[in-house]
Amino acid sequence: MGTLRPMAFSIFRKQIFSPTTFLWEVEAPDMAAAAHPGQFVMLRLHEGGERIPLTVADFDRDRGTITMVVKVVGKTTEEMATYLEGDTFQDFIGPLGAPTHIAQKGHVVFVGGGLGVAPIYPVLRAFKKMGNRTTTIVGFRNEQEIFWKDRFEEFSDNLIVMTDDGSVGKKGTTADALKDVLETGVNIDEVFTVGPLGMMEVIAELTRSKKIPTFASMNSIMVDGIGMCGSCRVTVDGNVLFACVDGPDMDAHKVDFKEMKIRQKRFRNEEGVLLQKYHTECRAQTKGVSA
Amino acid sequence: MTETRGKKIQPIRTKMPELAPEKRRLVFDEVNCGFDITMAHQEAERCLFCKKPLCMQGCPVAINIPMFIKNIVEGNMLEAYHVLKASNPLPAVCGRVCPQEIQCEQKCIVGKKGEPVAIGHLERFVGDWAIEQGIKSEKPESDLSIGKKVAIVGSGPAGIACAHDLARAGLAVTIFEGLHEAGGVLSYGIPPFRLSRKVISEEIKSLKSMGVKIEFNKVIGKIFSIQQLLTEKGFSAVFIGTGAGLPKFMGIPGEYLNGVMSSNEFLTRVNLMDGFNHADTPVGMGSRVAVIGAGNTALDTARTALRMGAEEVVIVYRRTQNESPARAEELRHATEEGIRFSWLTNPIALHGDVDGNVTEMECMRMELGEPDASGRRSPQAVPGSEFRIKADTVVYGLGTVTNPIISRSTPEIKTNKWGYLEVDPTTQMTSMPGVFAGGDIVTGAATVILALGAGRRAASGILKYLGLVKEEAANGVTVS
Ligand SMILES: Cc1cc2nc3c(=O)[nH]c(=O)nc-3n(C[C@H](O)[C@H](O)[C@H](O)COP(=O)(O)OP(=O)(O)OC[C@H]3O[C@@H](n4cnc5c(N)ncnc54)[C@H](O)[C@@H]3O)c2cc1C
Ligand SMILES: Cc1cc2nc3c(=O)[nH]c(=O)nc-3n(C[C@H](O)[C@H](O)[C@H](O)COP(=O)(O)OP(=O)(O)OC[C@H]3O[C@@H](n4cnc5c(N)ncnc54)[C@H](O)[C@@H]3O)c2cc1C
Ligand code: SF4
Ligand code: SF4
Ligand code: FES
Numbered sequence: 036m037g038t039l040r041p042m043a044f045s046i047f048r049k050q051i052f053s054p055t056t057f058l059w060e061v062e063a064p065d066m067a068a069a070a071h072p073g074q075f076v077m078l079r080l081h082e083g084g085e086r087i088p089l090t091v092a093d094f095d096r097d098r099g100t101i102t103m104v105v106k107v108v109g110k111t112t113e114e115m116a117t118y119l120e121g122d123t124f125q126d127f128i129g130p131l132g133a134p135t136h137i138a139q140k141g142h143v144v145f146v147g148g149g150l151g152v153a154p155i156y157p158v159l160r161a162f163k164k165m166g167n168r169t170t171t172i173v174g175f176r177n178e179q180e181i182f183w184k185d186r187f188e189e190f191s192d193n194l195i196v197m198t199d200d201g202s203v204g205k206k207g208t209t210a211d212a213l214k215d216v217l218e219t220g221v222n223i224d225e226v227f228t229v230g231p232l233g234m235m236e237v238i239a240e241l242t243r244s245k246k247i248p249t250f251a252s253m254n255s256i257m258v259d260g261i262g263m264c265g266s267c268r269v270t271v272d273g274n275v276l277f278a279c280v281d282g283p284d285m286d287a288h289k290v291d292f293k294e295m296k297i298r299q300k301r302f303r304n305e306e307g308v309l310l311q312k313y314h315t316e317c318r319a320q321t322k323g324v325s326a
Numbered sequence: 327m328t329e330t331r332g333k334k335i336q337p338i339r340t341k342m343p344e345l346a347p348e349k350r351r352l353v354f355d356e357v358n359c360g361f362d363i364t365m366a367h368q369e370a371e372r373c374l375f376c377k378k379p380l381c382m383q384g385c386p387v388a389i390n391i392p393m394f395i396k397n398i399v400e401g402n403m404l405e406a407y408h409v410l411k412a413s414n415p416l417p418a419v420c421g422r423v424c425p426q427e428i429q430c431e432q433k434c435i436v437g438k439k440g441e442p443v444a445i446g447h448l449e450r451f452v453g454d455w456a457i458e459q460g461i462k463s464e465k466p467e468s469d470l471s472i473g474k475k476v477a478i479v480g481s482g483p484a485g486i487a488c489a490h491d492l493a494r495a496g497l498a499v500t501i502f503e504g505l506h507e508a509g510g511v512l513s514y515g516i517p518p519f520r521l522s523r524k525v526i527s528e529e530i531k532s533l534k535s536m537g538v539k540i541e542f543n544k545v546i547g548k549i550f551s552i553q554q555l556l557t558e559k560g561f562s563a564v565f566i567g568t569g570a571g572l573p574k575f576m577g578i579p580g581e582y583l584n585g586v587m588s589s590n591e592f593l594t595r596v597n598l599m600d601g602f603n604h605a606d607t608p609v610g611m612g613s614r615v616a617v618i619g620a621g622n623t624a625l626d627t628a629r630t631a632l633r634m635g636a637e638e639v640v641i642v643y644r645r646t647q648n649e650s651p652a653r654a655e656e657l658r659h660a661t662e663e664g665i666r667f668s669w670l671t672n673p674i675a676l677h678g679d680v681d682g683n684v685t686e687m688e689c690m691r692m693e694l695g696e697p698d699a700s701g702r703r704s705p706q707a708v709p710g711s712e713f714r715i716k717a718d719t720v721v722y723g724l725g726t727v728t729n730p731i732i733s734r735s736t737p738e739i740k741t742n743k744w745g746y747l748e749v750d751p752t753t754q755m756t757s758m759p760g761v762f763a764g765g766d767i768v769t770g771a772a773t774v775i776l777a778l779g780a781g782r783r784a785a786s787g788i789l790k791y792l793g794l795v796k797e798e799a800a801n802g803v804t805v806s
Contacts, residue, residue: 065549065550066549069548069549069550079506082600083600083603083605083606084605084606085599085605085606085607086506086599086607110606111606125506126506126542126543127543128504128506128543128545129545129548129549130548130549131545131548258591258594258595258598258599258607259504259505259594259598261504261505261545261729261731262571262572262729262730262731263514263569263571263572263590263594263729264573264588264590264591264594265572265573265575265587265588265590265591266587266591268575270582275575275577275581277572280572280729280730280731281730291582294582297582297583297584297681297682298582298584298682300584300681300682301584301585301610302608302610305608305609305610306608309606309608
């Protein structure tokens with residue numbers, strides 16, 4: 036319908052971590068005041084844009100900002116990458132979802148990979164401040180992609196960095212690292228994981244037999260994010276739950292990952308077409324400018 | 327001609343001009359084109375202006391129907407509009423979407439011998455006239471507001487009605503809306519070919535011209551709690567009109583398959599996210615669409631699918647057309663457009679291909695058994711009647727359960743066993759003092775006019791709570 040409203044939100048800070056990963060810190064004081072670890076936000080760049088969910092990677096109540104770390108995977112995230120510091124966008128919604136349950140558990144292990152590395156951070160910090168012992172496992176493709184190592188170090192009793200190529204830390208996957216930790220026989224009271232579905236599924240399998248409570252942040256495809264459309268449904272223990280209101284954290288031992296992995300590909304064809312169209316339009320535009 | 331009380335009445339009502347089925351199947355333009363002035367007069371003349379108008383008993387907000395129709399006959403359009411507005415803040419909307427055939431028109435005396443007066447079409451005519459003339463809702467009548475402001479949660483019909491009445495009474499009103507558009511189901515659910523987007527945006531504009539503020543993208547219960555609105559944010563009262571919530575699924579095998587979704591999701595992707603303009607949000611529709619259910623939601627889904635380019639659309643319903651809760655006009659329009667109906671059919675499983683895409687819907691034939699306690703004949707499966715329907719898209723239009731955001735974040739508000747908010751039926755106040763609620767979040771999925779009525783009742787409840795009216799304005803129809 037297009038109720039024309041001013042571009043309401045501005046990018047306070049942008050930081051580029053790698054060609055496909057970047058950070059946006061956005062001014063939104065009310066959202067920052069209300070945000071808790073484990074919650075997410077949604078944004079829409081402009082009229083006609085998609086409403087995409089992103090985890091709160093940090094919030095600063097004094098500065099009144101929300102930080103997100105974004106991985107480029109398709110049209111909207113690619114378009115976001117072209118925005119510069121000071122640029123504005125249309126809609127910013129949140130915080131959404133239920134906060135992660137933070138408590139004094141004992142020893143908590145955090146496992147983050149892919150677009151799940153940054154979302155680990157506020158949860159880790161909160162658990163540490165609660166007095167827990169923390170082990171953090173983060174996985175990157177290579178040295179070039181690493182970010183926030185100092186931040187993770189600050190709140191981790193033990194930080195394990197894994198890379199696919201071994202260029203930094205250890206070579207291997209986050210699951211390899213968790214296996215090693217489990218093999219030392221150290222007591223683990225809870226595991227919290229965010230990342231690609233395949234990764235979270237493997238993590239859940241590793242902790243299942245040891246009966247370690249394990250929570251995974253479910254990044255199901257969303258539309259409204261406020262409990263109306265049902266797009267984000269996840270089968271947990273045979274029941275339909277909705278990631279945007281019942282989650283995003285779910286009991287990883289009960290999530291039907293097989294279904295989730297299928298559902299994550301729901302719009303693959305259309306997304307490909309949209310990206311193609313975007314590339315063509317972009318090229319046309321650049322040509323226009325240089326001509 | 328039929329003679330009723332001495333007046334000669336055309337037994338057949340004036341026909342609403344419509345886009346021809348073959349013209350409208352692929353476009354989102356409104357199917358009903360609206361009366362012109364001649365048609366409106368001709369139809370208005372069919373009214374007997376009854377002394378004891380039965381039609382009013384059928385209207386949930388008791389619009390003075392003979393009076394507004396009389397004003398059309400006499401050419402006093404502005405007066406006709408005021409009569410409507412005195413009971414219904416959204417005449418152009420209700421004229422289009424009310425289930426008139428079971429409300430006002432069902433009771434109309436002319437309907438005893440011929441077709442009832444087309445009250446809905448006339449209401450729409452007056453509402454559209456006011457929009458064309460640029461007539462805005464009246465400005466505040468009084469200056470009660472000093473220091474009092476009210477927060478409205480949700481911009482659907484219930485919230486709009488409550489905001490409208492409070493603003494008219496002179497209060498400072500702010501609507502908090504979780505989405506980026508106003509209107510609730512009117513903008514993300516009901517498709518443009520039934521309710522043009524212009525009507526909604528004009529109504530919202532008119533609300534704003536009364537001084538109502540709308541804050542988009544604010545999910546109450548998340549960014550601010552109800553408690554915070556009443557304290558930190560300085561609101562003297564809060565109205566909750568957050569609508570019905572999450573879609574129901576059936577729990578049959580294969581529901582997780584790709585291509586299976588709810589009507590809420592499908593319609594939101596198309597309407598709210600501009601799927602019909604091929605904007606950035608994918609819709610995920612194939613070419614053979616099966617829709618489960620036969621209410622307004624299901625019909626809107628089926629007809630939207632057709633317009634999005636589906637080759638074949640079938641509605642699957644376990645009862646018969648007689649039990650369909652959809653508006654009669656919608657059923658007729660859908661049939662004309664080539665939607666197929668598979669009555670007495672119940673899905674029992676969905677089947678997919680190796681990639682997890684739905685390909686078939688397995689169904690059972692049903693027959694209607696003896697009437698149950700509610701008087702409805704409950705459908706029973708015919709043993710051995712399994713059959714399959716080919717479908718690459720399956721959409722559930724089965725209704726909704728509650729949205730849990732407000733109740734989880736506000737334990738002070740009592741809910742009933744289904745999770746809907748409990749209210750005092752005369753004031754609409756919840757168990758939390760100063761917090762009122764109405765519309766689908768109280769009743770479960772219902773109708774636009776019932777939500778509007780509840781919003782108005784709440785407005786008078788709020789005025790009373792704030793000590794701004796002395797008399798009990800109990801039925802919400804007359805706000806002093
Ligand atoms: C609760 C939640 C938290 C998230 N947090 C982050 C985060 O912190 N950083 C980050 O980079 N990404 C995050 N995501 C994923 C992010 O929303 C998607 O990457 C984004 O929507 C992709 O949009 P696109 O147009 O760029 O790509 P598309 O071309 O639309 O999609 C590419 C792939 O991304 C996934 N995807 C697409 N749409 C959605 C959607 N609406 N919701 C979820 N996944 C989708 C699908 O697997 C798809 O195949 C999160 C998702 C959820 C649900
Ligand atoms: C597809 C479809 C077709 C229909 N057709 C008809 C018809 O023909 N005739 C008829 O009479 N009725 C029809 N209905 C029913 C009718 O639309 C609803 O009964 C009516 O809209 C209810 O109004 P409401 O104000 O209670 O809620 P809604 O219209 O649902 O509006 C609620 C609003 O609150 C917002 N919201 C929710 N939670 C929050 C929160 N926490 N904070 C802030 N905002 C929030 C939502 O985003 C939404 O905008 C139809 C419904 C659907 C789904
Ligand atoms: S509001 Fe609905 S029920 Fe009332 S008169 Fe108008 S169309 Fe009829
Ligand atoms: S019952 Fe029918 S004829 Fe009588 S006033 Fe109402 S609309 Fe007119
Ligand atoms: S995203 Fe719509 S219900 Fe969760």
